[in-house]
Amino acid sequence: MLGFARELRVLGELLDLSSSAGVTCLGSQDEQGSGFLALFRALALDDGIDHILMISGSTRREIMRSLRSKLMSLVLDKALNLIGLVAAGNQTLVDLIRESELSRSTTHRLLSTLVAHGYLSYSSKRYDLGFKLLELGEKKKRSLDFVETLRPTLQEYAERVGDTLHLAILDGPDIILVERIAGRRELQIRSHVGQRAPAYRTAVGKALIGRRPSHTWNAYLQNIPKHYARNMTEIRSEFENAKRRRFATDFEEVSLGTCGVAAAFRVNQFVDAAVSINGATVYFQNDRLTQLSSTVIEMADRFQSILGNSGK
Amino acid sequence: MLGFARELRVLGELLDLSSSAGVTCLGSQDEQGSGFLALFRALALDDGIDHILMISGSTRREIMRSLRSKLMSLVLDKALNLIGLVAAGNQTLVDLIRESELSRSTTHRLLSTLVAHGYLSYSSKRYDLGFKLLELGEKKKRSLDFVETLRPTLQEYAERVGDTLHLAILDGPDIILVERIAGRRELQIRSHVGQRAPAYRTAVGKALIGRRPSHTWNAYLQNIPKHYARNMTEIRSEFENAKRRRFATDFEEVSLGTCGVAAAFRVNQFVDAAVSINGATVYFQNDRLTQLSSTVIEMADRFQSILGNSGK
Structure with missing residues (x-):
């Protein structure tokens, strides 16, 4: 069971959950335990902790599948929220880090990906809505x-x-x-x-x-x-x-x-x-x-x- | 070192890398080894494998941070590509699964999140561009x-x-x-x-x-x-x-x-x-x-x- 707890802790770390909105790392200094709890808080699955501690090996696959989906949504959520923050007038990296409550590196990486896809633009150290949005919006309008x-x-x-x-x-x-x-x-x-x-x-x-x-x-x-x-x-x-x-x-x-x-x-x-x-x-x-x-x-x-x- | 390989395998599994485009699970039936290789192929870091197998504990944190960023981009990439596929006229789940080369569950989950944010709409079993794109596009235009x-x-x-x-x-x-x-x-x-x-x-x-x-x-x-x-x-x-x-x-x-x-x-x-x-x-x-x-x-x-x- 410790193996699974460890997997979850790694996930939490990888997806930067401890620094994202609504997630608190619980007080315990036990590395595996605290990571484990932190992750499930992030996923709003608090009530499943006891249950999951008792799961069998075959259920694990199911849970991993469901976690995977949730984590993907979470990343996408964060990214789309960044677009919303830019649309609302937050244009500098500092503003966006503060408003999104994400870590600097996560914010920066998600912004870069959005810029690469044209959903945001970046010049003179300011982010702005990208022309991809204009293009897709016009396409929607033509429909x-x-x-x-x-x-x-x-x-x-x-x-x-x-x-x-x-x-x-x-x-x-x-x-x-x-x-x-x-x-x-x-x-x-x-x-x-x-x-x-x-x-x-x-x-x-x-x-x-x-x-x-x-x-x-x-x-x-x-x-x-x-x-x-x-x-x-x-x-x-x-x-x-x-x-x-x-x-x-x-x-x-x-x-x-x-x-x-x-x-x-x-x-x-x-x-x-x-x-x-x-x-x-x-x-x-x-x-x-x-x-x-x-x-x-x-x-x-x-x-x-x-x-x-x-x-x- | 086996612990780290295991973490990477879990990640590959969680992020559904084995079923995504450009990722092949290598032939080995060694669970830890194959997952490990699969993950790094997905991240186009093939040439780093030997090096990483020799990393020290303190470098691990660096690598995890960089992997986290890459994985987040990967998820966001997949999601934005789905918007592009819908814009290009792929409207059914079956079409989108085929064109994106993602698994059914991943495709479905990313689409749901995009629908929840209004970037896509869904009715009569067809996906279409959402009004959020019209709204953001118009905002860009007004700028x-x-x-x-x-x-x-x-x-x-x-x-x-x-x-x-x-x-x-x-x-x-x-x-x-x-x-x-x-x-x-x-x-x-x-x-x-x-x-x-x-x-x-x-x-x-x-x-x-x-x-x-x-x-x-x-x-x-x-x-x-x-x-x-x-x-x-x-x-x-x-x-x-x-x-x-x-x-x-x-x-x-x-x-x-x-x-x-x-x-x-x-x-x-x-x-x-x-x-x-x-x-x-x-x-x-x-x-x-x-x-x-x-x-x-x-x-x-x-x-x-x-x-x-x-x-x-």
């Missing part, structure tokens, strides 16, 4: 070919409406903005293509959820913060409204002073999308809102027929 | 704010010229297209934002290299394929021309039947960019080429003054 198809019509409406227009789709519990045309107002809503927000807070999200079977609605409501202004029942009734009236709204649910009105449409047998008009609440008084709700429904209908006519 | 600044003027020229216009910057030995406005011709050049090409083959690349110190030029010429139509001396003289005449051209150097003419300009103290007019060679007869070379130089001058005036 959303309905956006390309709808752009001219969306632009036409943008001229007419004067507020910011968005196209969005659902991705799990979130919406993702896949197109944005800025408005002409003094107050502009800050948003960008690729932006993600919890679906239940947004007009586009409610419009899209309203088109899904109602037994799925609760799934979208699972992460409402404790002190959120609206409760589950209120939001569910907005999904219901969206379904019945064909449009949905949000008022200061994404950010203070902003609002939106949206309607959903069918892209193809797998995907629905929604179009919204967004801006500062001061521009969306009651009469205008009624008018805008007709406009988004008209847009959604027109988009659906364009996509239908082009055989998609 | 190139000069593109945004120049877009209206670029669009103006696009109307006037009628051919496809590109903006590009240098990234190492390559150029990256950072903006594209499609032309109105029957024959369209296929290109996209984020696209990468060896700089020495492209008009934008030559224009950009022409602005760099001539002692750096050879670095751009290192990867010319053996049977390429132009040799190093010819291409160097094109860099020279680009420097002297302020524009550069490419004729069927990127693809058969296409060509381009480009001029470079200064974005800020760190970055130069180039603008090009590209299309089918049939539209670029001699007279017109002379005219277009004036046009790109005019564009480059205008862009530079816009960026200068806006205080960048």
Whole structure:
């Protein structure tokens, strides 16, 4: 059994677990014992320690296989988190070591690999997002070919409406903005293509959820913060409204002073999308809102027929 | 020493090296010996085996540290390659296992982690690029704010010229297209934002290299394929021309039947960019080429003054 404990300790050492986030080397100075515990803490398998101390030789292979998977995920996690840290503005090696809580050598090695693959760039001693991300992001965007198809019509409406227009789709519990045309107002809503927000807070999200079977609605409501202004029942009734009236709204649910009105449409047998008009609440008084709700429904209908006519 | 060999064997097993590309388990049935060799083959350290068999206890820590780094890179490499395989159109688990030459469990685990981070998406039993890539790609794009600044003027020229216009910057030995406005011709050049090409083959690349110190030029010429139509001396003289005449051209150097003419300009103290007019060679007869070379130089001058005036 000591052999196995030793293997695990070596692993912990190799994968630099003792210096990574959430892992503490327990106090024992017994080399094999402390390494062993440290490793399992890192893998969140604390409760398995006693059990594993008693395992037989044949179970060992199983455990090693499962550990291997976990360790690979762990390394990949660390690397992807580094990309996130760079995206969030941590550009120097010192910043990245501090924020990632990884050792200097691990941080440096993972960063080098990311630079070699073009996911990060490095110059003047600063890391930045790499062009590989631009390339892959653009590829993803091109796969959303309905956006390309709808752009001219969306632009036409943008001229007419004067507020910011968005196209969005659902991705799990979130919406993702896949197109944005800025408005002409003094107050502009800050948003960008690729932006993600919890679906239940947004007009586009409610419009899209309203088109899904109602037994799925609760799934979208699972992460409402404790002190959120609206409760589950209120939001569910907005999904219901969206379904019945064909449009949905949000008022200061994404950010203070902003609002939106949206309607959903069918892209193809797998995907629905929604179009919204967004801006500062001061521009969306009651009469205008009624008018805008007709406009988004008209847009959604027109988009659906364009996509239908082009055989998609 | 047997203890160390055993540690290495365990590592090889844990990191699934025996089933990964380029790693062969050597014939020996000696468990410790074969694992040991297998591991070092995987790390391309064959020539170190004898040496390592003789290492002292204090060197062991050094070697473990270096191995740790290498193993982490290896895992990350595998994962990033999976993203590349998905981008290239391999969407099913079976395809990805075959193309990556990884084991089923490793492939599955790495894919799951990539999906969890949004780098890939998974639905209807198919993997696709994830929205995280769109988000990061857009972020990278926004960091190139000069593109945004120049877009209206670029669009103006696009109307006037009628051919496809590109903006590009240098990234190492390559150029990256950072903006594209499609032309109105029957024959369209296929290109996209984020696209990468060896700089020495492209008009934008030559224009950009022409602005760099001539002692750096050879670095751009290192990867010319053996049977390429132009040799190093010819291409160097094109860099020279680009420097002297302020524009550069490419004729069927990127693809058969296409060509381009480009001029470079200064974005800020760190970055130069180039603008090009590209299309089918049939539209670029001699007279017109002379005219277009004036046009790109005019564009480059205008862009530079816009960026200068806006205080960048």
